[in-house]
Amino acid sequence: MQNINPSRNIDRRGRYYLFIGGVAFFGGAIAITLGILFFFFPLWDTLIFDALRVLMIIVGIIAVLAGIGVIIRALTLQKDNLLAYAVGEALGQFLDNRYTYLRNVSKRGVGYIDAVLVGPPGALVFRIVDYQGTWINERAEWRTINAKGQLRGAGTNPTRECVRDVLALRKFLAKRGLSQVPVYALIVFTSEFVKLSAEGPAVPICEIPTLFPILRREYLADERVAPPAVRAAVDAIIDG
Numbered sequence: 001m002q003n004i005n006p007s008r009n010i011d012r013r014g015r016y017y018l019f020i021g022g023v024a025f026f027g028g029a030i031a032i033t034l035g036i037l038f039f040f041f042p043l044w045d046t047l048i049f050d051a052l053r054v055l056m057i058i059v060g061i062i063a064v065l066a067g068i069g070v071i072i073r074a075l076t077l078q079k080d081n082l083l084a085y086a087v088g089e090a091l092g093q094f095l096d097n098r099y100t101y102l103r104n105v106s107k108r109g110v111g112y113i114d115a116v117l118v119g120p121p122g123a124l125v126f127r128i129v130d131y132q133g134t135w136i137n138e139r140a141e142w143r144t145i146n147a148k149g150q151l152r153g154a155g156t157n158p159t160r161e162c163v164r165d166v167l168a169l170r171k172f173l174a175k176r177g178l179s180q181v182p183v184y185a186l187i188v189f190t191s192e193f194v195k196l197s198a199e200g201p202a203v204p205i206c207e208i209p210t211l212f213p214i215l216r217r218e219y220l221a222d223e224r225v226a227p228p229a230v231r232a233a234v235d236a237i238i239d240g
Contacts, residue, residue, distance in 0.1 A: 017074030081128070
């Protein structure tokens, strides 16, 4: 099995964000400058022009702040996902070279996905977390037990996050003529200090030691995709 970090996608997305952020920043700066100049050198002495000058400054400030935010996003894009790498190493112990594991996937039209495994059974989307403590899954909802032993709603929902990624990847593959590639989901908890329980989980969950049994029961149950489609799906996620 190949354990790949498609860094070209991340670099491409970073350049795109830098471009958009730069355009917003400099466009906003120009609007602010013109708005200030029009206060000192008004072209028309009307209420409408006064409002226009104020509007230009306000819009310019918003654009500058948005541009700075997008530039920061471009510079802080995650270059790799160490948790996803560890899961890939575990998968490599029992999957052959027909499988490709793509970690740290970041693409326009898909967003960010921790990892995607592509092989004859289809594509498998991973949501990989290192949460600790007691986590209880009931279908699509999650609850935790706090330090006082109180049961409360979890502050995050890996099931809904994973389903969102699955829907995005299905749409992405369908646009590239690969709707025959089924997309599955799996949530992996990597911490040694977590206690999991589940009742009818909407998305299968596991820990590293139970990774293969869960895959064998769900994802690996059948080979559904021909080799050319598998290769095309991998290429689409890497370069598409």
